[in-house]
Amino acid sequence: MNHILHVVGARPNFIKAAPVLRAIRQRGIRQTLVHTGQHYDRNMSDVFFTELEIPEPDVNLTVASGSHASQTAQIMRRLEPVVLECKPDMTLVYGDVNSTVAAALVCSKLLVPVGHVEAGLRSFDRTMPEEINRMVTDCLSDVLFTPSEDADTNLLREGVPKERIHLVGNAMIDSLLRLLPAARNCCKNRFSERFALVTLHRPSNVDHVETLREILDSLTKVSKDLNIIFPVHPRTRQRIIEFGINAQNLRLLDPMPYIEFLAFQSEAAVVITDSGGIQEETTYMGIPCLTLRHNTERPITVTVGTNILVGNDRARLITELGKILKGNSKKGITPPLWDGRTGDRIADVLQRM
């Protein structure tokens, strides 16, 4: 393998790609980095490149927002000539965002082998756009790098040949381990009172006025007894404004840089979220996590980690929160291979090819 193309586009991709880029660079293999521009705000993109020491992208497709179809199509149209020109031996795609599936489609049709980092995760919920992206990307991928055994099981069940699957662990945890010391340093003495850290951006939670209003009402109730730190995703902020919801009693913050967000996570009494990656990060750090979803593509965070799925059941949220605040939180363990060496294992596999 002489030349690898990486395609990233959205916030969680940057965290997963950073350790892989570093490990491949150390092996002297040529790399080209494409940013699709799916996330473009400074605090959704640039700060992640700086903090994670990701090199400047060689190409930025500047696609920005749009419906799923138009965003995916724009990425495909703009990526195709780049792939034709740079002729990589393989393209690596990350996670489950629109940039991931768009790149997998373009490359597989140009007969460029595709490697998928974080393959095999399934929520079995096809109403989630990310589930469609995961299934299509895995189906088109030639090399599937999985974070946990449940992912291997899903792929084998779907008929993926065993020799294409490589259980390498969780690349996101590589970045976490690398920057946790900086996170602890940056925010020392900043946390005097107990707090809950909240994130919210899934379409199923934020795109319907009644659902979003209910969640924000529940959080407002919680905030009477517990400080709430709520960095708000742009999608969610847009919806709050569009729906005219009064969220004045919740202090809405801008999205945080990675290191600062890690610091808040590591000190939180509890994290309330609908993110995928945060379910994993809290499991690694042993921080209680209440997930505002009915299912998860990361079941290991529930079976061995600190994650509890509360769906949109307000009573359940309050009950589980009460238990945690009384000190009766779920004690988890670290899943196998979430050890900071996933980037190296991926690079080793690629080097042997």
Ligand code: UD1
């Ligand atoms: C995307 C991913 C989701 C991932 C999330 C992490 C898909 C289908 N979804 O969701 O899996 O968990 O990223 O953040 O790919 N926006 C800005 N500034 C930005 C980025 C987005 O204002 O820098 C706004 C856009 O205008 C858009 C909305 O946020 O209207 C949603 O952005 P989009 O990338 O479509 O999806 P996310 O909700 O971020």
